[in-house]
Amino acid sequence: MTSTVTSPPRSDPDEPAYRVLLIEDDEADAILVEELLHDTGMPFELTVRTTLAAARAALAEQRIDCILLDLHLPDVSGTAAVTAVRELAPHSAVIVLTGLSEDRAGTEAMAAGAQDYLVKGKVEAELLRRSLRYAVYRSRTERASIQAEAGRLRAEENARLERGLLPPPILGTSKVKVTSRYLPGAPMALLGGDFLDVVEGDDGLLHAVVGDVSGHGRDAAALGVLLRIAWRSLILGGHRGEDLLHLMERVLVAERDNTSLFATCTLLTLDQENRTATLHLAGHHEPLLTTAEGTRELTAAHGIALGILPGLRQWPHTTVPLPDSGSLTIYTDGLVEGHNGGTGRRLQVDGLLALIGTTAAADPADPAARIDRLIEQAQTLNAGRHTDDLAVLHLAWGSDH
DSSP states (O other), X not given: OOEEEEOOOOSOTTSOOEEEEEEOSOHHHHHHHHHHHHHHTOOEEEEEESSHHHHHHHHHHSOOSEEEEESBOSSOBTHHHHHHHHHHOTTXXXXXXXXXXXXXXXXXXXXXXXXXXXXXXXXXXXXXXXXXXXXXXXXXXXXXXXXXXXXXXXXXXXXXXXXXXXXXXXXXXXXXXXXXXXXXXXXXXXXXSEEEEEEEXXXXXEEEEEEEESSOSHHHHHHHHHHHHHHHHHHXXXXXXXHHHHHHHXXXXXXXXXXXXXXXXXXXXXXXXXXXXXXXXXXOOOOEEEETTEXXXXXXXXXXXXXXXXXXXXXXXXXXXOOSSEEEEXXXXXXXXXXXXXXXXXXXXXXXXXXXXHHHSSSTTOHHHHHHHHHHHHHHHHTTSSOOOEEEEEEEESTTO
């Protein structure tokens, strides 16, 4: 028997109807359940199926609040029926219907995942009403608890990964003010593979890296942490420039699970005494230089991303002069690939420079406030249409920082 029954209209049209799936192969028992549902006075939509196979098709087509399950079906029986239904509809409440002689069947079914059980022949309308409402409430509470726990675990994992992706800078005598920001691509999302770091070496130079591992999720984030730690260790070990990038690429190739994963990065060495910055761009875009005259994108030679063609070692360097006072901003593409409001275009570097022009006047003495305002404006323009992690590293020196 296959049927769908809807209760008569209720006096309160705002009261939602319970969507009930009855899996019962005995036609007389099915008719009795339908009559009891009518007697409860509850609004309901009842779908009846006689086998688990037929119920599977019904569950694929519609959302069900509660499943009334007979434990003796033609294609499955006992707690195996409960397990199968829970796998098919993990978010639906399950009430088992047992026989008068099945003393332990109900408790065993609840141990297998059912929210409640009812004994055929002893069910009255009021009992069915209370059991159904309680089972649905309990199922929703359990689901909310699971989601809350998943959110807590995700937040803890994010915190651990963030500590690895955003370490405190190692600074000695440097007077450069370091500001960094990292935001995942979506609320509650796991951090991706963007990473950054700043270290003052024994040579007295300030070294910085901003990178982006392709892909998202824990694999990209873990690889980003690995590359960031490798970079810091290699910098402290005295490796520089092309040699450093070659060793980072070896680490990436050895540690990645997927050969399609690659990483872009910008290496920057800031020589404060000689007022120069040396750049190595491995598939990454140029930093921005801000001076008293405004902000512009630096012109620098480009090299290949790490892991694209391992061993190629094409990472030319560019050295640019720096003013006595100014700042450098290095960022990942999540900051510029979002939409530029309702223009139908992406923000890109030109749009970012326009935003910087408006934020420079606000909080001129506080680079952290400017960076926060810049990110906020870019995200407002994007309005959630493009989701990617973004990392920003801001290095300021001289009287204006």
